[in-house]
Amino acid sequence: MLMVYKGRLYAGDIFEGEIQGLFVQAQVFSEPSSYGISEGRISRLTVYPAQQKEFCKNLANYDRGWDGKPPEDSKIRAVIEAVVRQFDDQKIDWSFEASR
Numbered sequence: 001m002l003m004v005y006k007g008r009l010y011a012g013d014i015f016e017g018e019i020q021g022l023f024v025q026a027q028v029f030s031e032p033s034s035y036g037i038s039e040g041r042i043s044r045l046t047v048y049p050a051q052q053k054e055f056c057k058n059l060a061n062y063d064r065g066w067d068g069k070p071p072e073d074s075k076i077r078a079v080i081e082a083v084v085r086q087f088d089d090q091k092i093d094w095s096f097e098a099s100r
Contacts, residue, residue: 002086012043015087019079022059023048028087035064037080038097040088047076070097 003015003026012027027044029036036042047060060071060080071077081092 003083018051019082020075022076022079023051024079024083026083026087032088036088037062037084038088038090038092040084040090042084042087045080045083047071047079065100066097070094 003017003019003024006014006016008014009027012029014025014027016023016025018024025046025048026042029041029043032040033043037045042062043064045060045062046058048058059073060076061067062080071080077092077094084090084092
């Protein structure tokens, strides 16, 4: 499933969706930025196991940078890659993301 527009937050748009059984919420801006995932338009992204969005139970969180480090789980990475493809039509260089 593709991400669905949910509204505006500050200068970006909020999108939500379920991808491969995981719930994803992202803030997407109109222009790419050095703060975005792969220097793209996604400035914030959180992956949850379910739509309840329990803050302490997120599987991955990006807010102008990864909380800790990028996820290593291949399923979570595949979900994030699908979101990046939808908005930026590019692949993620995970070694670059790990070095930020």
